[in-house]
Every structure is written in structure tokens, then in C-alpha cells.
Amino acid sequence: MEMNSSTAITALMVMITLLVAAGAAVAAPALSGELPARDQVPVNETWDLSVLYPDDAAWQADCDKVRQLCQKISRYSAVASWSAGDLANVLELRDQISQLINERIYPYASLHKDEDTSNSHYQAMAGQAQTLSAEAGVATAFIEPMINNMPQAQLISYYQTEPRLKPYKFYLQNIIRLREHILPEREEQLLSRAGEVTAAPATIFGALTTADIRFPAIDDGQGNKVTLSSGRYYTFITSNDRTVRQQAFTEYQGSYRQYRNTLAATLDAHVKSEVFVSKSRNYQSARQMALSGDNIPPEVYDNLIDTVNANLPALHRYVALKKKLLGLDEMHMYDLYAPLVPDIDWPIEYDQAEATILAALSPLGGDYAGKLKEALSSRWIDVRETQNKRTGAYSWGLYGSHPFILLNWNNRLNDLSTLAHELGHAMHSYYSNTSQPFATAGYATFTAETASTVNENLLSEYLIAHTDDRQKKLYLINQKLEDIRATLFRQTMFAEFEREIYRYVEAGNTLTADYLDKIYHDLNVKYFGPGIVVDSPIDCEWSRIPHFYRFFYVYQYATGLSAATAISTAILNNPAEAVPRYIEFLKSGGSDYPLNLLKKAGVDMTTPAPVQLTLDKFSQLLDEFARLSETAG
Numbered sequence: 001m002e003m004n005s006s007t008a009i010t011a012l013m014v015m016i017t018l019l020v021a022a023g024a025a026v027a028a029p030a031l032s033g034e035l036p037a038r039d040q041v042p043v044n045e046t047w048d049l050s051v052l053y054p055d056d057a058a059w060q061a062d063c064d065k066v067r068q069l070c071q072k073i074s075r076y077s078a079v080a081s082w083s084a085g086d087l088a089n090v091l092e093l094r095d096q097i098s099q100l101i102n103e104r105i106y107p108y109a110s111l112h113k114d115e116d117t118s119n120s121h122y123q124a125m126a127g128q129a130q131t132l133s134a135e136a137g138v139a140t141a142f143i144e145p146m147i148n149n150m151p152q153a154q155l156i157s158y159y160q161t162e163p164r165l166k167p168y169k170f171y172l173q174n175i176i177r178l179r180e181h182i183l184p185e186r187e188e189q190l191l192s193r194a195g196e197v198t199a200a201p202a203t204i205f206g207a208l209t210t211a212d213i214r215f216p217a218i219d220d221g222q223g224n225k226v227t228l229s230s231g232r233y234y235t236f237i238t239s240n241d242r243t244v245r246q247q248a249f250t251e252y253q254g255s256y257r258q259y260r261n262t263l264a265a266t267l268d269a270h271v272k273s274e275v276f277v278s279k280s281r282n283y284q285s286a287r288q289m290a291l292s293g294d295n296i297p298p299e300v301y302d303n304l305i306d307t308v309n310a311n312l313p314a315l316h317r318y319v320a321l322k323k324k325l326l327g328l329d330e331m332h333m334y335d336l337y338a339p340l341v342p343d344i345d346w347p348i349e350y351d352q353a354e355a356t357i358l359a360a361l362s363p364l365g366g367d368y369a370g371k372l373k374e375a376l377s378s379r380w381i382d383v384r385e386t387q388n389k390r391t392g393a394y395s396w397g398l399y400g401s402h403p404f405i406l407l408n409w410n411n412r413l414n415d416l417s418t419l420a421h422e423l424g425h426a427m428h429s430y431y432s433n434t435s436q437p438f439a440t441a442g443y444a445t446f447t448a449e450t451a452s453t454v455n456e457n458l459l460s461e462y463l464i465a466h467t468d469d470r471q472k473k474l475y476l477i478n479q480k481l482e483d484i485r486a487t488l489f490r491q492t493m494f495a496e497f498e499r500e501i502y503r504y505v506e507a508g509n510t511l512t513a514d515y516l517d518k519i520y521h522d523l524n525v526k527y528f529g530p531g532i533v534v535d536s537p538i539d540c541e542w543s544r545i546p547h548f549y550r551f552f553y554v555y556q557y558a559t560g561l562s563a564a565t566a567i568s569t570a571i572l573n574n575p576a577e578a579v580p581r582y583i584e585f586l587k588s589g590g591s592d593y594p595l596n597l598l599k600k601a602g603v604d605m606t607t608p609a610p611v612q613l614t615l616d617k618f619s620q621l622l623d624e625f626a627r628l629s630e631t632a633g
Contacts (some may be wrong), residue, residue: 091439248533375405501519
């Protein structure tokens, strides 16, 4: 799961890439004919963007208003010394500009564009909005340097005495906290100018892996030669045909392996660029810099790795069970994704999904249920897959308006899980935006996936509890096992790999392909245990992981799942206490640091407890899956 936000467009837009469980795939219902045009879909299954603007002319009027506000705010750059009132004026003006661009202008154009990606009119409007955002960024660039140059005692006095600065207290305190890492103006300018250079390794990685690498064709098991691609790889690696899995695994990893030295040099350059910036900003390490924005202590990162490492026997047991159920004499890395449950025909109509969601999330209480019903009935959601519509799914929370959700519904069980997930994001945004001032409404990446995963967990528990069919129950349990394997075990392995390579570079070494292959190989041996052959093609898998170019980011997938598991477990076991705490967390937005906000929900991520709880859940599910499998046999 990924939360996208750029410095240019800071609207809260949660973009979800569905990581489908690597167990059995649910068979999609048969589809025939062309996709419907948008005007063929019932109006109540489309979102209503008129709540943002009644027409394009009103949109253009706000674009003109932003330019006027930019001229107004720019005048404060010439004021030598700000009073408390000046500071309040500047921050309120900046918020006004930001709300217009990020909560109205850009979303209106972008959401229309996503309805029909071939619509050049809204493509142009979205481009105009991005240009306007860049202009606003230039006009407001002076603000934080001016604040940072103000004496600390003066800043504290200002937010203590000026009522209009009360919503900005946390923001100003955070600037004070990070002040030692802000450099003198000349040095900040140099680092800024170096930004394009330090970003080059990620750019090169993207160009090489998406544009230049060519994948071979393999036999699809039906006698057809099909060219591999990143999108098709998952289909092949989850095939029931072991020969197809092995061929796909070998050829796909091999396509990256031929560039291993170039990709090692690229990753080395990226790591060294982050180390350079962290040292320039007076951090002890690149990891400290990465975690400092959300005020996360390194112990949270280390606790995650240590706790997962202590529970690796559970993953080894899962691998052994998979080997047994697949009837293999020898388990290989390309067998990890083989389906354990036969394809299940489980179509779900959208109205049926709505009822299931409401039932599954009913433990969250009447107020939550009321807003869910509003979301489902008041055109917050663009439901159907239509011609030229953007693929995938996302939730976009907007301050001053209700959230919007994009789906591409095709009557599959995975669509049901997606709906629950996106509604979790939407409800988090709704509660935050209606409870917080704009300055503290946006929540951090560290907590962004919590609400969505809580919803998924509650849905999963509901479906398992209300499914009598053994095969369906096996599928649901295996899907949950695979979610935890892929999100907690695998992402923690990535986090451990990342920790090791940064330590290596910070000790004065250079990353080489041989070194990276060895580190990655040894981690796979440790994580997956003695019951699997760690085939050599997996050694260079590091070379194709894009998240390594977002340094110290992946651990948040694992911590997010753990926090959500702790919350959903508490909601089911003790709703009277847990639900109010959770709703208070949703309402808190970004009013405090993520760890403090999660404590409101009863989760202390500074301890191993939430991670251990999730790992215990994995073991319990594994026991249940083994029992049901034996009964089925």
C-alpha cells in the first residue's frame, strides 16, 4: 500500500496498489463484451464532483483567486521582522492557497481526468493545476526560512499569546525540534541545487527497469509463447504448473541479473547520496534522518526486525506445510507463490458487497456505520470499470468536502476487500478533516495504512466466521497467511537488508553486486529456513525492488499491519473500550506525532507487543489452516 503525496500537490491522496495474496487466486466471473461507456453506468454508481465546483468556469475563477493570493502573501517576504500577527497572517494565507489548490482545484481536474483518461480537456486542466501549484510553491518558499531564523523564545511567545496561532502550535514546535538540522541559507541553497543530482540514481533505476530491460518469452503451459513482463510475472509465478513457475522465476530474475553491476552501482550511488545529505544535516545516520520527520526512534525499527527474527520458526513451519500440501520432494523459491487452494468461483455483486461491508464493520459503532451508509449512498464512490477509466483504486480525502473513492468493480472477492480498504482511508480522512483545523488534518505515512488495514482485518474475520464452505474458509485463511507473509515477514526482510547496506556504506565501503547478492541470499536463507532451496536467481532480487530508492520506507508496511492488527483485535475483543479510542485516533489527524496518536488507540509501537500479536495471529491461522487441510484430505 502506498500513500502518494508530492511537494507540489500536497492533497491527501492515498493510492492503493493491490498486493493480491500469493496463495490461491479467486476465479473472476466470466466477462463478455466491451466495457460500458460512462454514460451507461447508473448515476448513483458514479461520484458527484459538483460538490467541488458546479462547472469549469467556477474552477477557473479559483485559479485566478490563487494568483491574487500569491501576490498578497509575497509582500510579507519584504518584512524584515514579523510580529505574531504577521506570522498568523502568513500561515493563514498559505493555508488558504493550499486549500484552494490541493483540496479543490487539482482534485476537480484530476478526478475528472481519471473518469476518462483520453479526455484532453481535463488533462490540460490538471496540468494547469500543477503549474499553479508550482507557482504557489515559489511564492511561499520564503516562509519556513523566515520562521527558522526567528529566535526560539520569540516563536514560543508568539504561539502562546496569539490566538490565531493556536492551530499552528504543533507545526511550529516541530520546526523548533528539527532546527539543528536546518543549515544556514547558503548551505541550504547548495543542498537544494544538489537535489537533482542526488535524485539521479532513482531516476536511472526507473529508466533502466521500466524502459530498457527486455524480458524473454516463456511457455505459458498451454503451448503458447508469452513475453514476460512485471505485470504478467505474478500470473506465472502463481501458476499450478510448476514448470511455468520455474521458468518465469529463472527468466524474470535473470533479466535483472544481466544488469546487476549497473544496478549495484546505481543503488550504491543512491545510498551514498542519502548518507551525504544526512551528514550535511548533522544527523548521526541516514536512518535517523529518515525517521526524524515523524519523530520515530530507531528502536521502533530495530524492535520490528528483532521480533520478526525471533518468530521465524513460524514462517519455516508455513514453508514446510506448503511443501507438504504441494506434494513436493524439494521446495524451491519459485514454489512460494504456488496456490494451495483450488480456484474458487465466488462472484459478489456490488449491492451484496455493500451489505457485507456494513455487517463486517458494525463493531465500529453506530456513528461509523452512519457515515459508511452516507459514503455508499451519496455518490462518494465511482464504482464501475468503464471505457478509458483509470485502473486500480484509491481514496482521496479532501478538506472541506467528503472523500472520493475510485474503484474498478468487476464482481470479484478482491473487489470487496478493496472497497473495505478504501472506505477505511475515506473514513480516516472524514473524521480527521471534520475534527481538525486544516493545519493538523493531514496524517503521516506511518499511520496512513492503519485505518484501511483495520477494515480489511474486520472484513476478513467476518468472512471467515460466516463461511461454512471448507474450501472458501481455506482460501480466506490462506489469503490472510499470505498477507502477513508478504507484508510483515517480507517487508521486514527488506528493512533488515536496507539497514545492513546503509551501515556498510556509512562504514566507508562501496556496494558491489557480489556483496549485495550475498547479503540478500543470506537473508532469504534465514527468513525462509532449511525447508526451502534458496535458488541462486533470488540473490539479485534486490536489484528490482523500487522501494529501496525510498530509503527506510518499507518498514512502515510491517508496522502499519501490526498496529492495525492490534487495533482490530482489541475492537473485536473489547469494543466498549477499544472503539472510542480508535475513533479518537481517527479524529486526531496529524495533530501529534504518529507514535503518540497510535497510543490514543491503545497501541504502543515502541514495544514489540503489536508485532508479536500479529505474529501470534499468523501462528494461530497456520494451525487452523493445517487442521482444515487435514480434514479436507
